[in-house]
Amino acid sequence: MPRNRSIVLLSAGHACVDVYQGAVASLVPFFVAERAYSYAAASGIVLAASLLSSVAQPAFGALTDRRSIPWLLPVSTILGGLGVALSGLGGSYPLTLLFVAVSGVGVAAYHPESARIARLASQGSHSSMGWFSFGGNVGFAAAPLLVTAVVATGGLRFSPLLVIPAVVGSVFCLPVLRALEKTASAGSGAPTVTGTDDRGSFLKLSLAVVCRSVAFVGLSTFISLYARQRTGGGTAAGTAALFVLYLGGAAGTVLGSRLADRWDRVTVVRMSYLVTVGAVAGIVFVPGPAIYPFIALTSIGLYVPFSLQVTLAQDYLPSRMGTASGITLGLTVSIGGLISPVIGGLADATSLRTALTPLILAPALSWLLFRTLPEPATPFGAEPVRTPGPVAAPGPGSPFE
Template identity: 30%
Template sequence: MKNNSTPIASPKGVEDTESRNLQQATIYRILLAVSFVHLFNDSIQAVIPAIFPILKENMLLSFAQVGWISFALNMTSSVIQPVIGYAADRKPRPILLPLGMCCTFAGVMLLAYAGNYTLVLISVMLIGVGSATFHPEGMRVAHMAAGLRKGLSQSIFQVGGNAGQSLGPMLTKWIFIPFGQMGALSFTIVAAAGVAVQTYVARWYRDMLKDGYTFRKKSSVRKIDPARSKSILNATIILVFLVFVRSWYGASIGSYYAFYLMDNYKMSLDNAQVYIFMYLAAGAVGTFFGGPLADRFGRRNLILMSMVGTVPFALVLPFVNQFWAGVLLLIGGFVLLSSFSVTVIYAQMLYPGNIGTISGLITGLAFGLGGIGSLVIGNLIDYIGITKVFVACGFLPLLGLLALLLPDDDKLEEWAAD
């Protein structure tokens, strides 16, 4: 009879074992699902810069007004992200995944019928709120489904988003030039598909939480040495600034380089969009390979190389012919965005147990600051001309030298392990 009592002492151990197994398994179907939704979400966001030439012509907008549209999208989608991420770290909310895509659906619908500048701003803000809701929880799902393969999971998740962004120029060529502003209506189908997939992912997310999955270890509440806390804060500031600079330069290409090609090479709008697609598609490929390259050369080193390595191509770009412009965009896009997923992983290692908050900070707030850059660039183009602005933007990646001030990988792993 005494033997019957032995299992009573083991539920805690069994529960701990099951929890560890839940956190070690890599769930590829969920990783792929959330990556596809990332593609859906960011392809819809790419609709906004893709429609800039149409809106500029139809509503007789200045470059500064175009910059305000980009600013409204980026600030809405970014400033909210750390807040949602912080709340999700305290209490996960799987329902936010489909709800975010519902908000995006409403924004796209309004954009198709927006008859004035104010309605355009409201529509892009709705799309921004949907994106802000998706990203922190989406990254938490990717982290949850990764098991022990965190780097791979970020590459899979982020390549979906960058692939979606790369579609923007081709959307202009295939949809907005033939159909005009009403072409945005077709993206309600994409948003509806995103709602369906997010509902499936949210159910899995909810079930994992019920089965005992946790993001936060008990040891993560330890008291951190004040000197280390200061070092982590300094590293965070540098990392956010580097992402800001990268986003600022990316905004100059994604939002305005088509106008540069049309102005300097007398290129048609649809042909100019092919060049932007080449840059963004190369960036998506660079994002995928960034994780393995960081494993080989180190996370900090890759962040440094991706920024500084872009400088020669960025400086020469305004002075070459059309053929070499395409070559430089391919190489520059690959090199610059190879650090995209690596910066997220680096930040998550600075703050283990706060996946939603730090992911929202890096991909949200830092991109919002990039939106400010887009606004500044638009105003500068109106005042000094597009050629001078692109020559000046070529120097931006030089600020990547600040990556030398980041803690090296050994120090980062030491902090994450403690």
């Protein structure tokens, strides 16, 4: 199967899975309206899905390091959709928590193995990995539209219809898995992973991802309210700010992978974080509608490193690619979510502007950490290209060629 087709299918499947990362939060207003859940109860539902998913991902990563489990992709996709689909049935709060937790486990099981397979299918291409990550961004952003279209039509009793993306996503996985099985039967195998684990660099990278997560989660939580304050606008001003933040993320993911095909990943990520420092400062201090370009620049700056950090983590821990993917995509991201209540408490005690000001330091810390990181040689046989120029076509022999 041609490499590009495999990546397109994996990206589409990734979008179908990450719909369920955004779906739980999108269901909260409907839970509050139909079941009279308190805000605390509603936030508990989101926490049950996101925290369990983030913490479980490294465990699934360690499991996939011991053995390849490609069938986990369609199974986990269905599990993620089934949990969300069942969460709208019945009125029991414990059952609702259980169902969204099941969805979180499905999402957690999907990402480490899918990232490993996508890396093999891409033959180490940063551009291909960027498109794989882009699929997840699209799915996350589409979740509110999908949930509103379904649940606003017929209420929570229509929630079983939300399983449809999971069914579609599981079907997208099948041709890629058949290609893997065919390759294994032919005896050509996957590329041999070489290299020594660099745990020190992986730790620094993980800390940089934590700082990035603090900045992005903090802004995504409060940017709508802050934009309304700074522009003097209403709900539309806040919604526009959140839309720009998400849209810029999708653009940044693709841009980052393209830049990394011309320059090394560490340099691209380092410069991106440096630009983000100024962009976040613009959000905090620039008044009026001029805040929107800074929101877009911040989003792009925070998402340029997104897929590059995953491949860097895999290259720093070549013998434990699943663990590296699970920690980078899951555990470090959840820590950013834990900081949001601190920002909210500070905003209650002072002002939202004061509470958001420390977020300027987050990309600055990421930049400092990346200043000491080396560019690893990729375990897929392709040395990083460090100067502008045409990207060489992949050589023959790939299991996805």
